[in-house]
Amino acid sequence: MEVPLKIAYEDLFKFARDPDCAVADCWEGDDWFIEFKRSLSAREYDRWLELKLQLSDVTLSGDRDNVVWALDKTKMLLLSPCIIF
Numbered sequence: 739m740e741v742p743l744k745i746a747y748e749d750l751f752k753f754a755r756d757p758d759c760a761v762a763d764c765w766e767g768d769d770w771f772i773e774f775k776r777s778l779s780a781r782e783y784d785r786w787l788e789l790k791l792q793l794s795d796v797t798l799s800g801d802r803d804n805v806v807w808a809l810d811k812t813k814m815l816l817l818s819p820c821i822i823f
Contacts, residue, residue, distance in 0.1 A: 747789050749782060750774075762798050 743761070744751045751757060755773040764772050770790050778786060 743789070747785060750778075750785055750789060753778070753782070761793065761796060765798060 744757070750772075753774045753776060755775050759772070764770050770793050772786075
């Protein structure tokens with residue numbers, strides 16, 4: 739992903755009860771859980787499902803973050819088990 743989740747899903751981020759949580763902290767059992775300050779509208783719920791679908795491709799590990807430089811030297815890609823929401 740080229741854009742941080744908190745930007746890509748800014749509409750949900752502003753309602754997150756803990757906006758500083760890491761994605762790894764939002765995995766509970768076998769599903770993603772983010773507590774929101776209020777109930778989501780139908781449109782926001784659809785966005786939540788979209789976010790969960792995107793997160794379904796995430797594999798969490800206990801490894802430390804590693805900085806990996808992309809081919810373009812002006813761009814940096816960070817591979818991390820703790821993607822900040």
